[in-house]
Structure formats: structure tokens, C-alpha cells
Amino acid sequence: MSFSDRRYEEVPVELIKVINSRDRDNDQFKMNVSSISELGLMKPIRVNDKFLEKTGFYELICGEGRLLAHKELGKTRVLAEVVTCTRKEAYLQSLVENIARTKPGTMDFARELKRLRDEGWEYTKIAKVACKTAEYIRQYIRLIEQGEERLILGVEQGVFPITFALQVTNSDNSQLQHLLMDAFDQGIVTTANFAHARKIITQYASSGKKRAASKKDYTVDQLKQDIADATKQKTNYVKQAEHKENRFLTLLTGINAIWRDEELRRLLAEEGLDQRPELMGDFKYE
Numbered sequence: 001m002s003f004s005d006r007r008y009e010e011v012p013v014e015l016i017k018v019i020n021s022r023d024r025d026n027d028q029f030k031m032n033v034s035s036i037s038e039l040g041l042m043k044p045i046r047v048n049d050k051f052l053e054k055t056g057f058y059e060l061i062c063g064e065g066r067l068l069a070h071k072e073l074g075k076t077r078v079l080a081e082v083v084t085c086t087r088k089e090a091y092l093q094s095l096v097e098n099i100a101r102t103k104p105g106t107m108d109f110a111r112e113l114k115r116l117r118d119e120g121w122e123y124t125k126i127a128k129v130a131c132k133t134a135e136y137i138r139q140y141i142r143l144i145e146q147g148e149e150r151l152i153l154g155v156e157q158g159v160f161p162i163t164f165a166l167q168v169t170n171s172d173n174s175q176l177q178h179l180l181m182d183a184f185d186q187g188i189v190t191t192a193n194f195a196h197a198r199k200i201i202t203q204y205a206s207s208g209k210k211r212a213a214s215k216k217d218y219t220v221d222q223l224k225q226d227i228a229d230a231t232k233q234k235t236n237y238v239k240q241a242e243h244k245e246n247r248f249l250t251l252l253t254g255i256n257a258i259w260r261d262e263e264l265r266r267l268l269a270e271e272g273l274d275q276r277p278e279l280m281g282d283f284k285y286e
Contacts, residue, residue: 010077017057044079048090062097110140114195145196256286
């Protein structure tokens with residue numbers, strides 16, 4: 001529909017019925033009221049008039065916050081774009097509008113994606129609407145479908161980022177999920193070392209000897225100790241590698257020094273010992 005074909009009317013607020021209400025942020029609503037009071041309505045709401053003759057009401061497609069703000073301000077009419085469509089079409093328009101207005105990386109955003117999926121939309125189609133990849137959409141919907149209440153609540157309250165929650169949902173074991181979240185609460189596990197921590201826990205869970213030796217569940221303290229041990233082991237490995245490299249460089253420097261002696265090279269050649277070992281990597285003889 002071109003812009004010139006759109007219909008805009010001043011619709012009585014008492015004749016608008018909200019059929020798909022959703023919770024909204026109270027602070028944001030107060031800002032909307034203040035903005036409309038001072039500047040007026042910047043963007044019309046959208047209503048469906050398909051059932052107006054039958055019910056006497058327009059059905060709201062999007063703009064509930066703006067409608068409520070008008071009621072709060074005692075206004076009797078609101079500028080609306082009027083369309084004629086089925087309820088399903090109106091519902092889908094509402095979902096698409098909500099996705100466009102919802103901040104990516106939030107639980108509200110994930111829920112709107114899930115609603116479109118419930119309507120039968122393919123992941124690729126939702127991805128085009130949300131301007132994301134299909135895999136991104138799949139992961140966010142999975143968070144709603146498989147995430148436990150504590151996990152979702154943690155994201156909404158800002159305890160941990162949604163990226164961490166998505167990583168946890170890939171851990172099918174519920175005990176593992178809770179352990180990872182407890183570890184995150186204590187600052188032991190972060191999004192940076194998550195994969196390493198999960199690997200440690202998985203290895204523990206799959207170790208028959210460890211599970212047989214202890215009847216207790218794997219704890220955050222044990223995870224903390226195992227991460228510390230693994231880090232220490234890695235540090236020691238790096239130190240040993242550096243020590244061996246230094247010894248090798250010392251030896252290489254010595255070989256280069258004595259190889260400058262022409263008489264020594266002649267004697268080695270007579271004995272068939274003038275072929276130096278081949279060096280690997282970035283190391284080279286002078």
C-alpha cells in the first residue's frame with residue numbers, strides 16, 4: 001500500500017478495543033505521556049475497522065501505549081491509520097511492529113520472535129523481519145522454549161546477559177544449568193570462560209571413577225577449584241614451553257657461533273658430520 005492510499009482518521013478513544021494487550025514499562029509509559037502532552041502524537045496508532053459495523057469498535061493493531069497515554073491525558077480522540085484486515089493479519093502486523101520497536105537482545109524481543117514462530121512462520125522469514133540470521137532467531141526462540149524460569153528471570157533482572165543464557169540453554173542437563181548460573185552469580189564463570197567451565201563439568205559428569213568415588217553432587221566450589229587447577233596446569237605448560245624455547249635458542253646461538261670457524265667445518269666435513277639438523281617452524285641458521 002502506497003502512502004497516498006493510507007487512511008488516517010481521528011478516532012474516538014472509547015471506540016477502540018485492545019484485543020492483544022501486553023505488559024509495558026511504567027517509566028517508558030510516563031515518558032510517552034509527557035511527550036504526547038508537550039509535543040503531540042508523532043506517530044499515529046493503527047486500528048482495524050473490519051468488525052466496526054458488527055461490534056461498534058475498532059480493534060487496535062499497534063499503539064496501545066499511545067492510546068493509553070491519550071486516555072491518561074483525558075483526550076477523546078486519537079489520530080489512527082485505519083486498515084481493513086482479518087484478525088490474524090492484524091495480529092501478525094502487531095507482532096512485526098513489536099519486533100521493530102523492541103530492543104534486540106532482550107527477553108521481550110525473544111518472546112515476540114516466539115509468537116511469530118507459533119503462528120507458523122519459518123525461521124528464515126522471521127530473520128528477514130528482525131534483520132538477523134536464522135540461527136540467531138532459532139537460539140532466541142530456544143531460550144523461551146527451554147529456558148528455566150530462573151534463567152529467564154535472571155536475564156530480565158540483569159543478573160547475567162542474554163548471551164550467557166543462550167549458552168546455558170545449550171546444556172541439556174538441568175543440574176548443569178543451575179551449576180553454571182550459580183558459578184556466574186559468584187563471578188567464577190563468565191561468557192569468556194563459559195566453554196572451558198562447561199567442558200570441565202561435562203568431563204566430571206562422564207567420569208565413572210569420580211562419580212563412584214563421591215556420592216555428592218558437583219558443586220560450585222569444586223568447579224572453582226577445577227578451573228584454578230586447569231589454569232595452573234596451563235600456566236605451567238606455558239612456562240615449560242618458554243623454558244625449552246630459551247634453552248633451544250641458547251643452543252642455536254652456540255651452533256651459529258662455532259659454525260663460523262672454517263677449520264672446524266673442514267674437520268666436520270672430513271668426518272661426514274657437516275650436515276646440521278633441519279630446523280622446523282620459524283627457526284633458521286645464520
